[in-house]
Amino acid sequence: xxxxxxxxxxxxxxxxxxxxxxxxxxxxxxxxxxxxxxxxxxxxxxxxxxxxxxxxxxxxxxxxxxxxxxxxxxxxxxxxxxxxxxxxxxxxxxxxxxxxxxxxxxxxxxxxxxxxxxxxxxxxxxx
Amino acid sequence: xxxxxxxxxxxxxxxxxxxxxxxxxxxxxxxxxxxxxxxxxxxxxxxxxxxxxxxxxxxxxxxxxxxxxxxxxxxxxxxxxxxxxxxxxxxxxxxxxxxxxxxxxxxxxxxxxxxxxxxxxxxxxxxxxxxxxxxxxxxxxxxxxxxxxxxxxxxxxxxxxxxxxxxxxxxxxxxxxxxxxxxxxxxxxxxxxxxxxxxxxxxxxxxxxxxxxxxxxxxxxxxxxxxxxxxxxxxxxxxxxxxxxxxxxxxxxxxxxxxxxxxxxxxxxxxxxxxxxxxxxxxxxxxxxxxxxxxxxxxxxxxxxxxxxxxxxxxxxxxxxxxxxxxxxxxxxxxxxxxxxxxxxxxxxxxxxxxxxxxxxxxxxxxxxxxxxxxxxxxxxxxxxxxxxxxxxxxxxxxxxxxxxxxxx
Numbered sequence: 001x002x003x004x005x006x007x008x009x010x011x012x013x014x015x016x017x018x019x020x021x022x023x024x025x026x027x028x029x030x031x032x033x034x035x036x037x038x039x040x041x042x043x044x045x046x047x048x049x050x051x052x053x054x055x056x057x058x059x060x061x062x063x064x065x066x067x068x069x070x071x072x073x074x075x076x077x078x079x080x081x082x083x084x085x086x087x088x089x090x091x092x093x094x095x096x097x098x099x100x101x102x103x104x105x106x107x108x109x110x111x112x113x114x115x116x117x118x119x120x121x122x123x124x125x126x127x
Numbered sequence: 128x129x130x131x132x133x134x135x136x137x138x139x140x141x142x143x144x145x146x147x148x149x150x151x152x153x154x155x156x157x158x159x160x161x162x163x164x165x166x167x168x169x170x171x172x173x174x175x176x177x178x179x180x181x182x183x184x185x186x187x188x189x190x191x192x193x194x195x196x197x198x199x200x201x202x203x204x205x206x207x208x209x210x211x212x213x214x215x216x217x218x219x220x221x222x223x224x225x226x227x228x229x230x231x232x233x234x235x236x237x238x239x240x241x242x243x244x245x246x247x248x249x250x251x252x253x254x255x256x257x258x259x260x261x262x263x264x265x266x267x268x269x270x271x272x273x274x275x276x277x278x279x280x281x282x283x284x285x286x287x288x289x290x291x292x293x294x295x296x297x298x299x300x301x302x303x304x305x306x307x308x309x310x311x312x313x314x315x316x317x318x319x320x321x322x323x324x325x326x327x328x329x330x331x332x333x334x335x336x337x338x339x340x341x342x343x344x345x346x347x348x349x350x351x352x353x354x355x356x357x358x359x360x361x362x363x364x365x366x367x368x369x370x371x372x373x374x375x376x377x378x379x380x381x382x383x384x385x386x387x388x389x390x391x392x393x394x395x396x397x398x399x400x401x402x403x404x405x406x407x408x409x410x411x412x413x414x415x416x417x418x419x420x421x422x423x424x425x426x427x428x429x430x431x432x433x434x435x436x437x438x439x440x441x442x443x444x445x446x447x448x449x450x451x452x453x454x455x456x457x458x459x460x461x462x463x464x465x466x467x468x469x470x471x472x473x474x475x476x477x478x479x480x481x482x483x484x485x486x487x488x489x490x491x492x493x494x495x496x497x498x499x500x501x502x503x504x505x506x507x508x509x510x511x512x513x514x515x516x517x518x519x520x521x522x523x524x525x526x527x528x529x530x531x532x533x534x535x536x
Contacts, residue, residue, distance in 0.1 A: 013391070014311050016343060020318040058307045060394045083314075085307040106310040107317035110325075 002118050004029035007048065011041040011055035011067065012083070021054065024110045025117075038062025042070055045078075052101075052121055053080040054113070072098035079120035083108065171271040177224055177264055179204045179217065191273055193245035204269075209243045223256060224265055242271065250275045287366065290417075290498050294361050297420055305358070308388045312351035319344050350384060357385030361420060365413025370506075372407040373415070375459055375525075379444055382419035386427065390440070395430050397423075399442040406446065406527045408459055414502045415525070418510070421495040422463040422521050429467035429519060437466030449526070457527045458508075464520040470512070499523075 008030045010021050015036075022032045033048055035041040037059040044050070053071075057064035064082050071078055079101040101120035104112065142150070165172065171188035175181050184199040192199070192207055199206075204220075205213045242252040251274045259266040319340050326332060360381070383399045390397040408415075419442075426440040441464045449456040496510070503510040508525035 014315065016315045016347065017311065017318070020315065020322070023322070024318075058392070060391050085310040107314035110318070110321060 002121060003114060005031065006117075006121055007031045007033070007051045008117065009033045009035065009041060009044055009048075009050045009053050009055075011035045011038065011053065011059070011064070013037055013056060013059040017056070021113070024113060025054075028114050030117075038064065038067030038070065041067055045071065045074075045076065050078055052117055052124070053078050054117065055080060055082055057082050057084045057103075068098050068100055077124070079124045081113075081116055081120060168270075169272075171273075173199075173204065173207075173269045173271065174259065174266050175204045175220075175269070176266055179220055181206075182266065183268075188271070191244075191271065192242070198245075207242055209241050209249050212241065220267070223267065224258070242273075251278050286498060286501065287364075290366075291364070293421060293495050293498065294417065297361050297424060298358070308354050309351055312347045312354075315347045316344050316351075319347075353381045353384040357381045357416065357420070360413045360416040361385075363413050365411045365417065368411040368413055370409050370411060372409050373412040374405070375408050375415075375444065375461070376401055376403070376405045378412060378415055379419060379442060379461065382416055382423060383442060385420060386423045390427060393427070393431050394438060395427065396439040397442075398439070399444070401442075401444050402446075405444065405459065406457065408525050409528055410506055410525060411502075415506075418499040418502055418523060419461070419463075421499050422523070425495060425521075426463050426465035426467070426519070429465045433467055435468050439466040440464070446527070447524070458524050459527055461523045461525075462513075462515075462520050463523075464515050464518050467519055469514060469517050469519050496521075 003025070006029075008025055010018055010025070010032060011034070012018050012021070013036050018034045018036070022034060025032050033044050033050065035044050038055075039062040041053070041055065042062075053067075055064045055067055062070075068080055068082070071080070076099075078099055080099050081101055082103050083106055084103050085106055101123070102116060104116060166186035168185060168187055171191045172183070172185045173181055173188055174183035181199050181202055181204055184196055186196075188199065189195055194202075194206070205216070208216050240252045240254055241249050242254075243249050253272045253274050255270045257268050259268055323337065323340055326336070379399060379401055383397060387397055423440065423442075430436040430438055430440060441462075443460075443462040443464065445460050447458045447460050449458050500510040503523055503525070506525055508523065511522045511524075513520045513522050
């Protein structure tokens with residue numbers, strides 16, 4: 001499994017989801033970091049080398065859109081998977097190139113998350 | 128038979144006694160019918176002369192104003208006008224007499240006129256005026272309609288409309304985060320359930336883990352259900368629901384859950400101090416939910432709209448023994464306190480009035496508090512504005528058993 005040893009940051013304000021996603025990725029061999037919002041995520045990014053990011057879009061303090069923007073402005077290249085709540089989600093298109101690998105709809109299946117994460121890491125390594 | 132209307136008096140005087148009698152009876156009959164029509168008209172009809180002296184009044188006028196006809200006839204029409212309006216009325220009457228106007232409604236707008244009964248009480252009236260000219264002088268006929276009931280119905284309609292607008296506003300706010308609010312719990316449930324399935328298929332069954340996972344599923348589903356219930360409560364009109372015993376614990380928890388997402392997104396702390404053993408309260412659940420959501424919405428705006436605010440809102444629920452004058456019925460008290468800078472002294476008095484708002488145009492109609500108070504009073508309770516260490520506090524009190532109106536006194 002290519003996820004073995006990957007350093008992944010999970011950002012979600014919902015503690016239960018952080019717990020579930022962490023468990024999934026740890027089982028797949030990832031080294032998992034968590035943050036409850038974009039601001040906390042930036043602190044983790046300052047302190048740790050992160051290979052990929054899984055982030056909720058709607059969070060207090062700093063949301064997923066602002067986080068992606070801040071990462072881009074720091075000139076970090078981290079493939080990001082953004083979790084959205086389907087309809088009503090307006091992602092600012094101009095930031096789609098800013099490291100966003102894809103948007104995933106909630107609820108999501110474990111195998112989908114792992115597959116997408118794996119692909120995003122592969123693409124990042126090849127580029 | 129000859130046409131009586133073409134007969135001159137002299138013809139009748141010359142006719143036979145039987146014919147004369149028949150003719151007079153006919154005249155009486157038609158006069159009598161006219162009198163009935165005049166007396167039984169649904170509106171009061173008065174005629175006054177140029178000085179304002181009443182010369183004709185129908186029976187409806189007697190009933191409407193409480194005077195009998197002997198009192199009305201010969202009196203000045205001022206009798207029927209509240210003292211404060213009499214001087215202005217005399218001027219307007221002179222003006223109308225001199226103007227060429229034939230017939231017009233009185234007053235500036237519909238229902239802005241007041242009339243006075245014999246017992247001194249005042250009612251809203253609609254009055255149509257017309258000028259009648261006889262050989263010698265001018266008269267004014269006034270047709271007066273008591274619009275008290277209609278005004279009350281209009282007011283009730285207006286209140287219902289305001290309540291509906293308020294709910295639509297809350298729903299509009301909530302709907303932006305709704306997908307997220309429902310999909311988050313679903314994502315948790317979905318993930319937990321797939322974990323259980325995986326655990327089972329791998330034969331790797333950990334009882335403690337299953338218990339914990341299932342508890343999380345149940346808790347999370349409950350949360351989603353409360354949010355949906357809260358939204359349903361906002362979308363409904365509860366005015367005609369029957370009063371039923373309801374769990375105030377659940378109502379408060381539901382309202383708080385409904386607003387939690389909005390608060391969380393703005394980084395405002397929302398806490399509820401909810402004792403477990405609260406009594407059931409006889410109420411219209413939907414209406415009480417609406418009051419709470421309205422108060423939580425106002426508190427949110429108070430904190431979010433002011434940079435000097437401390438970013439918290441607290442809900443405190445407690446039971447209070449009833450006072451002597453409240454028949455010692457136990458009361459449930461719900462306080463919503465916000466970390467905002469409090470209400471400016473000049474606004475305190477008008478706070479509960481319909482349509483009073485300090486919010487910018489488009490940011491809420493300010494219709495919530497007066498309507499909420501009306502609902503609370505309808506439940507035999509109260510909604511009061513108080514202060515708590517300089518912070519705004521709205522206190523809703525409800526009797527645990529709604530007082531039966533017919534049993535009161």
